[in-house]
Every structure is written in structure tokens, then in C-alpha cells.
Amino acid sequence: MSRLERTWTISSHFTSTEPPWDPHPPHIWKTSQKFSTSLNPNSNLFAVRATNPGLLAAVQITFSEGTTAIITSDTSWRSIKTIPSNFQSPSLDGSSWTAATVSTPSGKTLQSALILLTVDDGFTLYVNGALVGSSPNQTDVWKSAQRFTVPLSGTSPTLFAVRATNLPGVTTGGQSPAGLLAAIKFTYTDGTTTVVLSDATWKVTSAIPAGFELPSTNDSSWSTAKPLGLYGVSPLDTQVTISNALGEDPAPLLRKEFSTTKTISFARLYYSAGGYAIITLNGAAASDHVLTPGFTKYDVQMQYVVLDVATKLKTGTNAIGVELGRSHYGATLGSVWNWNSAPWHASYLQLGFDTPGFAATGWSLVPVSITQPVSGVYIAAFERIVSGWAKIRVTGPAKTLITIHFGEKLNANRFWLAGSGKSETFEPTFSYKGYQYVQLEGWPAASPPSAADIAGQVVHDDLPSRGGFASSSDLLNKMHTAAHSRRLPYLKMLSTMSQIATVLGKSADATSFNSQAANVKVAFNNAFLSPSNGFYVGVGDSGYRQTHNLLAIAFGLAPNSTTAQNAADSIARDVASRGNHLNTGALGTKYILPVLTDYQHGDAAFAVAQQTTFPSWGYWISNGANTMVRL
DSSP states (O other), X not given: OEXXXXXXXXXXXXXXXXXXXXXXXXXXXXXXXXXXXXXXXXXXXXXEEESSOOOOOEEEEEOTTSOEEEEEOOTTSEEESXXXXXXXXXXXXXXXXEEEEEOOOTTXXXXXXXXXXXXXXXXXXXXXXXXXXXXXXXXXXXXXXXXXXXXXXXXXXXXXXXXXXXXXXXXXXXXXXXXXXXXXXXXXXXXOEEEEEOOTTSEEESSOOTTTTSTTSOOTTSEEOOOOOSXXXXXXXXXXEEOOTTOSOOOOEEEEEEEEOSOOSOOEEEEEOSSEEEEEETXXXXXXXXXXXXXXXXXTOOOEEEEEOGGGOOSEXXXXXXEEEOTTTSOOSOOTTOGGGOTTOOOOOOTTTTSTTOOOOOEEEOOSEEEEEETTEEEEEEEEEEEEEEEEEEOOOTTOEEEEESSOXXXXXXXXXXXXXXXXXXXXXXXXXXXXXXXXXXXXXXXXXXGGGEEEEEOOOOOOOOOOOOOSOHHHHHXXXXXXXXXXXXXXXXXXXXXXXXXXXXXXXXXXXXXXXHHHHHHHHHHHEETTTTEEOOTTOSSOOHHHHHHHHHTTOSSSHHHHHHHHHHXXXXXXXXXXXXXXXXXXXXXXXXXXXXXXXXXHHHXXXXXXXXXXXXXXXXXXXXXXXXX
């Protein structure tokens, strides 16, 4: 037997009408069970006592304002083979608290602390009772030490409290190696510094008292931490690198003043950048461009942008300001894409930096609702899913940290207030997100943010609409509004290049591209066309695949019209066998309707388009979607 658990914080209850679970029928695991229960307003525990486990679970949480969230069984769940008597109790916790109180040297006044911290497998950090941050929720996150900078003051001792979480072993399900590694650099008002390392003076407990993170908590009964050795010993070994828990460093600023003595009739601005650049002239935006120049393989090629700026300049002194965004060029945080290790691999915003005389030392959406599911956290909901970012307006003390989440914590943006006493505005214009909800943490005002304080900014290519669609079907109209396009594969690229070469009068190049395209077609059919079946079969396929046949037809890979028709007929048969459902993914979905229509199966195409049960576009629309996701 094993204990598996997951904890979360919510504010409402589940909804379901299914009967209680009956454990007696054989092979009960083949039928998932549904339950409903009321929940606590804060932390809740989902505990399962499993016999011979594999476990598959999905938990839908409904919040008081009507929104929902889905939690699924994954590697963040904990399991144990030895069953404690109170395994189902929230008080049984697989984590522990580590704390250290550091005294300020005599004659010194604190200014700040730089904290480098990692825990196998994760942590939440508090300083003097205030939440500072936590490790990202990702596999092997302990290999990337997180970095935090905390402002301090006075001469009182500083308390660092860490809630450390250790997950069960992947193969055994039991205990796994655990460890904490920390280095804290104190900076004092006189400019001097000292460094404190995690050692045996730190204290630890696995019984979590209320208010454990507060300096007033009595930790005299806690055990002292057990030193495992200097950096390099097991379990962390030398696998830890240092990242920045607050994301990228502040955007670098550049400026240049120049003078003109004559009337300006023509002026162009050319700019290129590793990453992105926002250009201003005399304090005003040089254009409405965002996320430019475009992303390239920077060690091979870089793009540049040209702007007509004649109307932006004046006779006399002018100033050009540049704010740089790192994009993939200067990424420092690790990810599955490894941009931080690509081969090409400041200061805070200063008001007026892009105007003469400075001392050189889209569209908007209004939230439809703003709620506060837990204290200090605000959720702004917009009417639809968009791509872009949010523009935040706030007034608060200097060094106040506002954190903006767009659905994923790893995709958060953070803004330190300057504390000017006036309203400050921030929008993270060097990245875009797909979102409908914006979560704000650290809001400094006594009153919650209003709709005027949070503007949804919609970002897209500046392409004019060249057509429209309208029908008597409300479902089809909504699907058209939500649709978007996909990519061109290699054979299509060769054919397109041949056409371009022909237009340019480069017949030799056109012939070469045509020859390559013909070779691709022959190789494709030799590898994937099944003569006995009359349709295309992929390597390792255990059943019929609609996408293989759709792509072969859509991009002219079939050797003749008879083969193409046979493949299209096979798609129509498979659609019918699935109750008029498509069975495609990101690559094939775009082509199923036009291919069926072009090969005399328009009735099947229409049936798929009108489908409202899973999987289908109509299923999304019927369940409130307003953009296309992925089938």
C-alpha cells in the first residue's frame, strides 16, 4: 500500500452528482469514480490510500467567484509505502522548516541581503516573517539556485526561515536524499559586506508550528541542522547553478543627445538589437512597434528595423532613448529550450531618461471582474483569451515589489516601485503571454485595484483583415473568429522556392528546387505509403492515423490522383467510425475540412465542423472557449 497526497489552497467546493465509490466490482480501476465535497477556505489535503497503485486523478476546484481550476496527478504528488496512522490528516507534513537568526555586527546598520538558496527538492523563503519567494514548480529545480535581494534596515537580528520540501524517490516511492544550500551576503550602510553560509547554527523541525516564519516564534526546542559537508558533497554534488529568482535583471537603458540646426524634411532611424528594443525620441515612442527586431539565430543573422522619424525630431537638441529587452538573445534562466546556453549568449527605469536635458548620470481590455481569493492576491478576469500583456497602474512606497502572473508562475513579471508618490505605470513589453486572467501579488494600496488600474494589452502582427466569414450557424461563426493558422513543411518550401526562382528568372535554381521536391516525394511514398492498404502508415503506428494521410494529400505528396482519393476515402471512413470526430493534432487539424471537401466528402467535413462533443472545435466553444487551443 502507498499514501499519495496533494495539498492546495482554494476558497470554494467541488461540484458533482455521481454516487459514492463501490470498491467491490472486479476491475473497478477501468471505471473512474466521481466525488464532490466541500472544502476549507485555505489549505486542503487530498489523500489516497492505494492498493497496488498506479493512480490517475483529476480534481476540479470551483472558486467562490465562479472560476475553476484543474489539478491532475503528477510528479508533485507525494507517496510513501509505510502508512502512518494519521496519513489522511493535513497535520502530517512531508516538509520541514529550517531557520537561522543572524545578528548584525556591532556598529553596523543593515541595508540589504543577497540570498542564494537551493533545496532538494523545493522551498519557500521568508525573511523576518515576510514571504520573499519560492522555487519554481519544475523537475530538478534544485539544480538551479534561486537568487533574492531583500532590503533591510536597522540593527536588529535578521530571521531567515525556509520551508523545505523533499519529494519521495522516483523509483522507490520512499525517502530520497535531501539537502539545503544557502549563502547570504549582507550589505551595510557603510558599504561593507559579510557572508553567512548554511551550517550547524541553523535550526530545523519537521513539526510545523503556526507562525513558524515569525521572529517571535520560540525555536529553542528545534534541532540543529546536520552539516553534510562543503559544496560538492552528496546529494547536491556540483550540479547547482545560480539563476535569478526575480527573472531577468532590469532592462538596460541607453541614450544619446544630438542637435540639428536646419529644418528637417527627411529622417530615418535604423536599429538592430540582440533581443528587443523600444526606441523613443524626445520622450515619445518612435513607432507603435513592439517585440522588434524579430527573433533570429543571432550568431548567424540579425534583423534591423527602419522607421520614418522626420515628424518626431525638432530643430535644436533632441534625445534618443533605448530600452533593451533580452528575449532569447540574453536569457539567463534555464528552460527546456536551453536559451540560456545558446551560442550567442542595469539599472531601474529612470523617468525622463529619453528626453533632452536629462542628467545622464495596442488595444486595451478592461477586466470584467477583480476578485481576492486569498489575502493579498488579486485576480483580474478579462472577457476573452488574448495574447499580449497587462498594463498596471499603481502608487506605493519605494522598493515595493509587484508580481504579475499570467497563468504560469514561471511566466511572471515583477515590478519594483520607485516610490515617487505619484502613479506609476508598468507593462512588460518584451514578452507576450496568452491569458484571460491576471494575478497580482504585493499590491501596496489599502484598497484593491480597480478596472482602471489593470488594462489588458492585445498584441498581434499589424496585418489588415482581407476577408470575412458569416453563416447561419452561430457555432461556425464563433469557430471562424477563434481560428488561426499553422506552418509550411519542407516540401511546400521547396515548391515555393521553385516558383520564386522562376519569377526571378533563375531557371537553374528553379530546376534544382523541383528536383529536390521530386526526390522528397519519392522517398516519402517509399517509406510511408502502404500498397496493401492504399493509405499512409507511420513508423510504429498501432492504428490508423488521420494526420499522416491529411498531410500527404494537403502537400501534394501522393504520387497520383488515385492514391490521393484512396487516402481521402480512408480519412472519411475513420471519421465515421469515430462518430464524426476528428483524431488529429496540431499539424493535421487545419487540413481535415478542406481535404475532405476537395475529395468529395463534404458531408463528412460538415459533420466534423458541427460536432460539439470531445474532441472537436465545437466542444471548446460549447464550454466557453473564445480562441483555438490544440486538439
